[in-house]
Amino acid sequence: MRICWFDDNRLGVVRKSLVHDVSSVLSSLSLIYPYPEGDPLIANLGRFRPAMESAADEVDGRPLSEVKLLSPVANPSKIIGTPVNYRKHVAEAHADPDIDMTRFAGSVIDQGLFLKATSSLVGPSQGVAVRFPDRRTDHECELGVIIGKTADGIDEKDALDYVAGYAIALDMTVRGSEDRSFRKSVESYAVLGPWLVTADEIADPDALDFELSVVGEVRQKSNTDQMILSVAKQVSWASSFYTLHPGDIIMTGTCEGVAPVKPGDTMTCTFEGIGEMEVPVRAAG
Ligand code: MN
Numbered sequence: 001m002r003i004c005w006f007d008d009n010r011l012g013v014v015r016k017s018l019v020h021d022v023s024s025v026l027s028s029l030s031l032i033y034p035y036p037e038g039d040p041l042i043a044n045l046g047r048f049r050p051a052m053e054s055a056a057d058e059v060d061g062r063p064l065s066e067v068k069l070l071s072p073v074a075n076p077s078k079i080i081g082t083p084v085n086y087r088k089h090v091a092e093a094h095a096d097p098d099i100d101m102t103r104f105a106g107s108v109i110d111q112g113l114f115l116k117a118t119s120s121l122v123g124p125s126q127g128v129a130v131r132f133p134d135r136r137t138d139h140e141c142e143l144g145v146i147i148g149k150t151a152d153g154i155d156e157k158d159a160l161d162y163v164a165g166y167a168i169a170l171d172m173t174v175r176g177s178e179d180r181s182f183r184k185s186v187e188s189y190a191v192l193g194p195w196l197v198t199a200d201e202i203a204d205p206d207a208l209d210f211e212l213s214v215v216g217e218v219r220q221k222s223n224t225d226q227m228i229l230s231v232a233k234q235v236s237w238a239s240s241f242y243t244l245h246p247g248d249i250i251m252t253g254t255c256e257g258v259a260p261v262k263p264g265d266t267m268t269c270t271f272e273g274i275g276e277m278e279v280p281v282r283a284a285g
Contacts, residue, residue: 001049002275003165004195005070005123011041013052014195018061025051039075039247042148042164045198064194069277070123072167072196073146077245079116079190080238081171083180084108085228085253092256098136099258100177108228108253113238116171116251117185124193124277128172129284130263131186136175139261140254141212141220141269143205144169144192145231151244159235162244165196166205168271169251170279173258187284192249194277202273205231209272212257214265222255229253 002014011026012019025048029040041048084090085108093099104111122128130137148164170191174183184190202208205224212220229237234250261267263283270276 001053001198001201002195003052003198004072005074006067009070009074012067013056014064015056015061017064019064019067020056020059020061022052022055022059025055037077038150038245039073039077042073042146043246045148045164068125069194070126071121071192072123072194073121073192073247073249076118076121076247076249078242078248079118079121080248080250081114081116081180081184082108082229082234082250082253083111083114086222086226086255087228088226088256089254089258092258098175100175103177103179113241114180114184116181116190120185120187120190122188122191124191124279126188127280127282128170128191128261129188129282130261131284132174133263133283136260138173138175138258139212139214139219139267140171140173140258141210142169142171142254143208143210143224143231143252143271145205145235145250145252146196147235147244147246147248147250148199149246151235151239154236154239156232156236159232159239160199160205162235163199163205163231164246165198166202166274167192167196168194168210168269168274168277169249170267170269171251171254190251191279194275197274210270212267212269214259214261214267219259220255220257224252226255227253
């Protein structure tokens with residue numbers, strides 16, 4: 001099942017090239033303040049799926065090209081990033097003086113995970129607003145993993161049972177010497193889309209081709225089988241430090257080919273088993 005948020009916070013089910021508005025199912029989502037941790041729709045996805053399928057059967061779809069796609073996760077409690085998780089990206093990062101690695105050393109395990117502010121999250125149609133035009137803002141195309149249920153200290157062998165689904169992620173990054181969480185939390189610097197594909201549709205998240213191009217030029221092209229830490233390992237490791245809540249997002253690391261974008265560019269990202277998204281780049285303000 002492919003799930004999206006679109007236009008003015010409408011909930012959609014995507015079938016082929018159409019979006020079916022299933023927002024009516026949300027009326028049974030009763031929330032009492034203070035809200036529980038995590039994203040309430042993802043937390044209740046198992047219960048909601050049959051109702052979403054029948055609601056989608058009952059309404060005509062609208063062409064995807066006519067809607068504004070938002071992040072397919074509305075309220076994550078955190079966005080986790082995995083650094084230096086592709087060997088060829090590690091090599092390019094150390095070779096490029098603009099990618100300041102002086103603050104960081106060692107393997108992905110040595111460096112640990114990082115967090116991106118949830119306020120940086122947008123969907124593809126909202127695009128990326130370059131905030132510091134005099135500095136380098138790079139694209140990092142990655143597999144986005146969306147947690148489906150509360151996970152605390154789980155084993156690697158069970159980890160994929162805790163995944164609700166997958167989406168394409170862009171971990172946009174201002175290059176420089178400051179802490180990662182600072183440079184990667186700029187408004188609109190976390191892109192997730194074009195929809196969430198539920199985990200049952202992805203047989204092996206560690207074997208997906210992906211590619212990012214900018215105005216027709218292919219810049220990043222790899223397969224998730226090149227990751228140093230598998231998806232299951234990342235979920236298990238993350239859960240050993242923080243409790244993962246439904247809707248939490250893990251951006252699993254990028255491959256080689258990171259490069260700057262500028263206002264006016266459009267990034268086209270494709271991921272096997274997920275789909276394609278176009279993300280425009282503009283100047284902030
Ligand atoms: Mn990254």
